[in-house]
Amino acid sequence: MKTHQERMAKKKEVIDKRIASATEERGVLILLKGNGKGKSSSAFGTMARCVGHGKKAAVIQFVKGRTETGEYKLFRDHALIDWHVMGHGFTWETQDKEQDIAAAKKAWQIAEALLQDDRYEMLVFDEMSYMFKYKYLELAPVLEALKNRPKNQNVMITGRVMPEGLEEIADTISSIRDERHAFRLGVKAQAGIEY
Secondary structure: OOOOHHHHHHHHHHHHHHHHHOOOHHHHEEEEEOOOOOOHHHHHHHHHHHOOOOOOOEEEEEEOOOOHHHHHEEEEEEEEEEEOOOOOHHHHHHOHHHHHHHHHHHHHHOOOOOOOOOOEEEEEEEEOOHHHOOOOOOOHHHHHHHHOOOOOOOOEOOOOOHHHHHHHHHOOEEEOOOOOOOHHHHHOOOOOOOO
């Protein structure tokens, strides 16, 4: 029977080989999807890690906008973060398709410019996937801009369902599953947890 030290030495050897074989240096496209809670929170946590290393970041919130979220309040004045709240709330709240489409197009104009700016090492496009689900934005120009962004620029896109084209070019895809949610148990949404 192997000792703990022998097992860990073997594991270290395997991991060290994987680390040594990962030699490419470039930005990555990360998709955070699924019906579970925490996609945006995960993206903002990763962004905090990025700016903690002194790197510039930007956020575009494609849907959120009616309520100032805790992360917006925390990061809005940070010198390394540009924050753009572009939405007017979820579609069932606005009930104004033309307004939602106009907001999506305006948000995309900003996103497209950021995708050409090599000063930004991290871009978070929060709830962007809804823009494709509801056909507020065309996917082809977004894919083109993502493919042609600066080499070291990282992009994170959140939303429940991702279009196939985005998944095909993504480097990392994480699915967050809903197993239980306090709201369905009758617990009211609260500042600091849901927003």
